Amino acid sequence: MQENSNRITQLFNIQYPIIQAGMIWHSGWKLASAVSNCGGLGLIGSASMYPDILRENIQKCKKATDKPFGVNVALLYPNLEEIINIILEEGVKIVFTSAGSPKAYTETLKKEGIKVAHVVSSTKFAVKCEDAGVDAIVAEGFEAGGHNGRDETTTFCLIPNVRKHISKPLIAAGGIALGSQIKAAMILGADGVQIGSRFAATVEASAHDNWKKKITELEEGDTHLTLKELAPVRMVKNKFFNELEDIYNTGRNKESLIASLGRARAKKGMFEGDMEEGELEIGQVSALIDEVLPVETVFNNLLKEFEEVKMPQW
16 A cells, blocks of 8 residues: 555645545544554544533644544534634544534534545435535445444445545445455445444554453354434444344334433443443444454554555456
8 A cells, every 4th residue: 555645645644545435433532542643534423522522632633643633523413613622722633423413513624634534324425525615525324333324235246336426535334344345345436444343442442441352253144234313323222232132023113212222322332331321333344353452553454455465366
């Protein structure tokens, strides 16, 4: 993989077109700075942080790396204006937005010289992102963990279709944890990749060790996309997941789903380590992850695997 050779590396002034997803309860300053120090782009996940905690993480990340890093802002969460103001006050230069309209803050951020990328799950919304003036588009297939698209379009189908309809730099996400998958995404038309699940199972991720260990034990079929009535999310099948299924089986009561989710389930699972009662968000690609590793090792493996993949001959 050549350094500074494509539109993503040039846009964000990074060595390699590898972005670490801004995952709730995982992506604090330690993870973001470690990825940036390896030549990728680390993102702080603001969605699980109170505004003062976000400011603290940004300031610590500045001290831990002199390389570019960014903040992911999920637009469906509260305190948005305060979060945006902190980003501006702290001089963050890169913002990835998700779970909302790309028009919401793109103009505000770009006026301050900030590079903006937005995450989508369909070609239709990718086109809307381009119209909104974002600098790059992240197209995420439904293999991905956490909040997801309603259309259930896979990355393999989504990337070439989005590429056909937009001219902006394109970042592939969902189902990517190996260097070979990075190469496949780029062959399909992506300029770079965003990786979540593989970086969730790293030493530097801020999630609980119980959860990191659980990720390495997951097999094919252990995750499922659910909660379409609220906001689709891919999670591990556990006791909490089975409770949700029981609610579905008794009539898909939306109010009951909201009540069940309203007990800080994601924090309980991924941050506090309750593997039965917590909401455990991870992608299908977790079946390929069998070890918790330092970020540097993960990054070196990705680069090595990418280079080793040879195109087959007819």
